[in-house]
Amino acid sequence: MAEFDFDLFVIGGGSGGVRAARMAAQRGARIGMAESGPMGGTCVNVGCIPKKLYSYGAHFHEAFEESRGFGWQLPGTPVLDWEILKANRAREITRLNGIYDGLMINGGVERLQGHGRLVDAHTVEVSHPDGQTTRHTSKNILIATGGVPFVPEFPGRELAVTSDDMFDLPQFPKRLVVVGGGYIACEMASIFHGLGAEVTLLYRGEQILRSFDDEVRAFTASEMRKAGVDIRLHSEVSRIEAAGAARKVHLKDGQVLDADVVLYATGRKPRVDNLGLAELGVQQEENGSIRVDEHFTTSVPSVFALGDVVGRLELTPVALAEGMALVDHLFGAAPGKPARTVDYELIPTAVFTHPPIGTVGLSEEKARTKYGAIRVFRSDFKSLKHTLSGSSERTLVKMVVDAATDRVVGLHMVGADAGEIVQGFAVALKCGATKAQFDSTIGIHPTSAEEFVTMREVSRT
Template identity: 55%
Template sequence: MVSYDFDYFVIGGGSGGVRSARIAAQHGARVGIAEERYWGGTCVNVGCVPKKLLAMASHFAADFEDAAGFGWTVPAASHDWATLIARKDAEIGRLNGIYRTLLTNAGVTMFDARAVLVDAHTIQLGGDAGGKRVTADRILVATGGWPVLPDRPGVKEHAFTSNEAFHLERMPQRIVIVGGGYIAVEFAGIFHGLGAEVTLVHRGAMVLRGFDDDLRGHLAAEMGKSGITLRLSAEIDRIDKVGHALAVTLAGGEVIAADGVMYCTGRKPNSTGLGLEDLGIARDADGAIIVDDQYRTSVSNIYALGDVTDRLNLTPVAIAEGHALADTLFGGRPRVPSYENVATAVFSNPPIGTVGLTEAAARQRHGAVDVYRALFRPMRHTLSGRDERTLMKLVVDPKTDRVLGCHMVGIDAPEIVQGLAIALTCGATKAQFDATIGIHPTAAEEFVTMRTKVEAPASPGLAE
């Protein structure tokens, strides 16, 4: 038998790679893992975790205003960006250490190095590993994704992405955010809440393509009411430096003055320079590694999962994939996670929580559907007077009574919808929702008290 240094070697120390390495080691495999940048990957360092910390910070401005309606006298508040970033960095450093500890305790051999495939069983390590080579029976590529900037005049010279946003020395007082996805609407709320003048420019007619249309329209309306300027169906032609500021010119000729421009127009699989081409590992036009339903690439002993495969790019999905692959290869438990009813959240302001099928997808798959919807001012704002509305929506299959989708825009939406995801996974019906006694007074009880079917959309202007 051929002898290898490792039974399993993971390239990429992000959420999916770390989970797969750790579980494989717990099953008794000899495991190595290499990470060239930061342990925990995008999510921990320049993604979900720091993003939510900044989002939480941004909410305090509205909280201070709301407090007056409840009898509090709150002195004029100011925010210090440098303090926030320093505290965020300290927390991220703590989490980096936890990842190292988890791997070490599991018996995984760690390399702070870039890893490149030499052949189907050999990995070249650089950096602190001193350029050594190691061999492995099976190899996993879990290198995630990376933000990209378009090739337009001044963009690469003057714009930044979400990677850099977490390390800005100063917060721009006037910022243009380009894009209409998760990251764009989240950072629009973050910078606006921290006191910046925010303009969001998006080439589409509505934000958050792929989400339920009612949610898309409602969130856009709430963002506009809060003071964020939306430039929809618009594109940036060029960015120029003018003194200490930037001039952002739209395709129609409009010029927006800004102190910073953040591009959130997409990420691509981080698959270049890994030696994949030399091994003949198949990728698509955007660089995503093509895998079968067992995460196997076109080279039978090399696997890939997570964002580098560009399928369902969510941290919990990558973790589930990594765990399942380790169980399959080393634990004697062949399995793959279910991609049905994967819940997700957008930490916009107000936030979104959603699970299951959108109304449009449900109609396409099942034909006629029943729709239930609630639109109301949350109790939190009844005394403060803030004009913010919560939207809740259920999509139901009338033939089986099964709830196909739960969608919400409003305070605590991510926390509420996580629980509803369990119900959908269990195949809950509308009758079972109706039979559930709500907790009063809460927003969540609306999901079990909606009785009237609706037809018209909650918000106008929903066509893409």
């Protein structure tokens, strides 16, 4: 009889947990998984996937207007049916939930519905929806429970909603106030403005999208404002009051804003409640994130953690990479391949504002700090599409080069398809591409992407 029921028991059925469970099962390991909600985690249910679907929906509003410049005459004014959008999104998410469940079941993972909690270093107790509890032993345990949005303490906080609520609001908000300046706040502001809401974005800082390249931040804010999003910097909420079904948002400077919905998107925290971490002695950071080493091992050697719950880079592809690296660490690399590790340098990302952002590598500011002497190449222009569309939207492309080695250390874009374009260039940066190699590459014409291989003049050093 085996010493343990499983070789690996995973708590959490999101991106990182599913990838680790699936890959480990393919190596012949005995895998168990507990998930209390629908499969797929934040990304599938209330994050990346529904956000991108709603972003697509919001772009139609712009497309209807822009089509006139290309000769299209639309009969009447297009109207959004919020209920149809919600229903179609829900159907797609349910389909994806089933796919994730199928990956586990067909992959030989014992999938348990319920909340998993550590009892000891090798035992997980699962509380099932029917009120029963079961205990399962495992040689190794993985915590991949992700994160949750939070609303800080202030008068009327219960009247605000979080990003988890936005995709299924009972009524479409004609007036939306978004509090926050990070990527979730900016994405929601752009998306709901595109869907037809009057949107005010409040941020207490000097500029939205802290930690992004400063020029990218300013350019994106300018484009969002041009589109009609009311961005108010140095703005803080003192309290929210109910006004019937509506809300009154009181600012610290005395202004009062009327809203149908107030979205707080000021940050997320690790999902660590009722996991038994403190009782077992699993060390955590001040914000609750779980401390791990380079192999995702916690202070308890048989317990591992990865993804948003460890608070490194809270991105789905990062959690996937961490899951695969953990499997190689625990069960050995695949035949003929080296053990995978996660390199947190040069991780590309996108922000689905309107227009979207794609970025990989260092900002201009961080490159100056790291390398000292740099060269910056940049171009902003009206894309070919908008020469007829009537839109005033502009595109920004920017490249940051280490002057000593000619290596491209940062690449940024604000404009249509930025995420799709930057993904390809991320491979080049990972390979150590130089500016000379970019210059020797033939562009695809006419595209916005070709600007990255045609910029010759240094903007600044």
